[in-house]
Amino acid sequence: MLSNRKTVHVEWGDCDPAGIVYYPRFFEYFDACTNALFERAGFRKPQMLRTYGLLGIPMIDTRAQFYRPASFGETVEIETRIVQWGRSSFQVEHKLYKGEALAAECSEKRVWTVRDTQTQNGMRSQAIPEEVKARFA
Amino acid sequence: MLSNRKTVHVEWGDCDPAGIVYYPRFFEYFDACTNALFERAGFRKPQMLRTYGLLGIPMIDTRAQFYRPASFGETVEIETRIVQWGRSSFQVEHKLYKGEALAAECSEKRVWTVRDTQTQNGMRSQAIPEEVKARFA
Amino acid sequence: MLSNRKTVHVEWGDCDPAGIVYYPRFFEYFDACTNALFERAGFRKPQMLRTYGLLGIPMIDTRAQFYRPASFGETVEIETRIVQWGRSSFQVEHKLYKGEALAAECSEKRVWTVRDTQTQNGMRSQAIPEEVKARFA
Amino acid sequence: MLSNRKTVHVEWGDCDPAGIVYYPRFFEYFDACTNALFERAGFRKPQMLRTYGLLGIPMIDTRAQFYRPASFGETVEIETRIVQWGRSSFQVEHKLYKGEALAAECSEKRVWTVRDTQTQNGMRSQAIPEEVKARFA
Numbered sequence: 074m075l076s077n078r079k080t081v082h083v084e085w086g087d088c089d090p091a092g093i094v095y096y097p098r099f100f101e102y103f104d105a106c107t108n109a110l111f112e113r114a115g116f117r118k119p120q121m122l123r124t125y126g127l128l129g130i131p132m133i134d135t136r137a138q139f140y141r142p143a144s145f146g147e148t149v150e151i152e153t154r155i156v157q158w159g160r161s162s163f164q165v166e167h168k169l170y171k172g173e174a175l176a177a178e179c180s181e182k183r184v185w186t187v188r189d190t191q192t193q194n195g196m197r198s199q200a201i202p203e204e205v206k207a208r209f210a
Numbered sequence: 211m212l213s214n215r216k217t218v219h220v221e222w223g224d225c226d227p228a229g230i231v232y233y234p235r236f237f238e239y240f241d242a243c244t245n246a247l248f249e250r251a252g253f254r255k256p257q258m259l260r261t262y263g264l265l266g267i268p269m270i271d272t273r274a275q276f277y278r279p280a281s282f283g284e285t286v287e288i289e290t291r292i293v294q295w296g297r298s299s300f301q302v303e304h305k306l307y308k309g310e311a312l313a314a315e316c317s318e319k320r321v322w323t324v325r326d327t328q329t330q331n332g333m334r335s336q337a338i339p340e341e342v343k344a345r346f347a
Numbered sequence: 348m349l350s351n352r353k354t355v356h357v358e359w360g361d362c363d364p365a366g367i368v369y370y371p372r373f374f375e376y377f378d379a380c381t382n383a384l385f386e387r388a389g390f391r392k393p394q395m396l397r398t399y400g401l402l403g404i405p406m407i408d409t410r411a412q413f414y415r416p417a418s419f420g421e422t423v424e425i426e427t428r429i430v431q432w433g434r435s436s437f438q439v440e441h442k443l444y445k446g447e448a449l450a451a452e453c454s455e456k457r458v459w460t461v462r463d464t465q466t467q468n469g470m471r472s473q474a475i476p477e478e479v480k481a482r483f484a
Numbered sequence: 485m486l487s488n489r490k491t492v493h494v495e496w497g498d499c500d501p502a503g504i505v506y507y508p509r510f511f512e513y514f515d516a517c518t519n520a521l522f523e524r525a526g527f528r529k530p531q532m533l534r535t536y537g538l539l540g541i542p543m544i545d546t547r548a549q550f551y552r553p554a555s556f557g558e559t560v561e562i563e564t565r566i567v568q569w570g571r572s573s574f575q576v577e578h579k580l581y582k583g584e585a586l587a588a589e590c591s592e593k594r595v596w597t598v599r600d601t602q603t604q605n606g607m608r609s610q611a612i613p614e615e616v617k618a619r620f621a
């Protein structure tokens with residue numbers, strides 16, 4: 074399975090008055106990592122949206138566990154891979170390392186979502202194209 | 211059990227190019243709701259930090275499920291309660307409503323964390339004072 | 348001239364390791380205040396976009412001066428008004444108060460921007476409808 | 485004068501429903517660039533805070549002009565330099581490029597701020613050490 078490793082420099086503005094990463098920022102890191110994994114597979118988001126009439130890949134379920142705090146000035150590494158493909162949803166897994174130590178983990182379930190002006194929300198899920206899945210193999 | 215209901219106006223800046231709330235912002239909403247619940251119990255965060263030598267109540271495990279998207283201009287209601295107290299950790303639950311519909315749910319496990327210059331991180335967990343727990347009963 | 352006063356509760360997550368509002372968050376407050384002023388004038392953003400084919404009112408020039416820091420747990424008041432209308436641009440002014448004290452000021456120049464698939468960016472400025480201006484008088 | 489050039493990948497989560505960078509995120513970019521310039525001069529923020537009893541370098545005046553929008557998937561370059569040193573304040577200038585084109589500019593006035601438990605805010609400005617200034621020459 075294709076995986077991607079992304080280096081993140083923890084910024085001052087990512088941290089809260091306790092001096093550690095404000096946890097919603099970790100979800101921003103993870104979201105950027107999922108996009109980076111797609112880029113690595115050859116899918117830059119702007120093109121991917123156009124090619125497939127995609128609205129996005131919104132989150133429907135995510136869980137993160139934080140084992141060690143991170144602070145501004147630190148550099149962390151996040152390893153990302155897709156661990157399961159469904160028909161229209163898929164699961165992503167992130168492992169965040171400080172040096173050798175696993176500092177956080179996150180799992181995501183996202184849905185391949187296209188524009189649909191017929192629906193109330195203007196969107197609906199759709200089967201993920203096989204050619205997309207193939208690129209991650 | 212004490213609970214709190216907070217009204218959140220979804221801002222333009224909370225939303226992504228799909229026009230819906232960028233999911234890390236929901237975690238910002240939830241974090242503000244946990245703080246609002248403590249305020250309701252009589253603990254404003256600045257005073258709480260001073261009174262107990264508290265560094266904060268960092269997250270160690272959180273899961274959110276998103277059932278319906280929310281968009282700028284919408285108003286949502288978030289109901290928050292503490293569902294379990296441990297010795298130094300506690301669990302929080304949020305339910306986010308759009309009108310009558312449950313649009314998202316989140317569970318949190320947080321740790322009562324004090325400053326400790328002896329430790330490598332400058333922090334350690336501590337037993338939650340009984341008087342704190344009592345205020346939520 | 349119509350003005351709007353918005354109360355903002357400074358959240359823990361808005362603050363940096365110095366314990367004060369991380370200044371980009373002030374711009375989030377100000378942006379929400381401009382939107383709130385439009386709402387007060389009768390223009391909720393989702394409807395306004397639909398009615399006028401509007402893409403948004405992007406910023407082209409903004410300056411903020413910060414006289415006093417604000418910290419989590421504090422409540423501030425922001426007074427907002429449009430101080431000048433151009434053909435397709437307009438200027439907004441915000442004054443942020445902590446109690447009686449003026450703690451920050453911001454000026455904004457924004458452009459009324461519509462979708463235009465003919466342009467490279469997919470957008471262009473347009474004359475602001477007179478009926479829009481009239482609502483702020 | 486020392487300058488620094490930082491590459492920023494515009495993330496999906498940095499963009500608003502108009503599909504372009506939500507302007508407060510540009511200030512996050514600029515803040516990270518000022519910190520990167522200090523790092524380049526040999527001052528990593530955590531060490532700098534410890535060495536000088538520094539609370540931070542809070543913003544007191546900033547102005548940004550946006551000439552061209554940027555969108556997710558794009559990469560921009562930001563060039564940063566300190567253009568003037570005062571006794572306890574200094575001015576920073578950022579130029580943001582999309583390819584060859586200047587897409588945004590920002591000026592900042594920041595204050596060298598130390599902890600002081602005697603003051604109401606717990607902070608006060610202080611003369612910037614000459615050895616700090618010297619590193620940027």
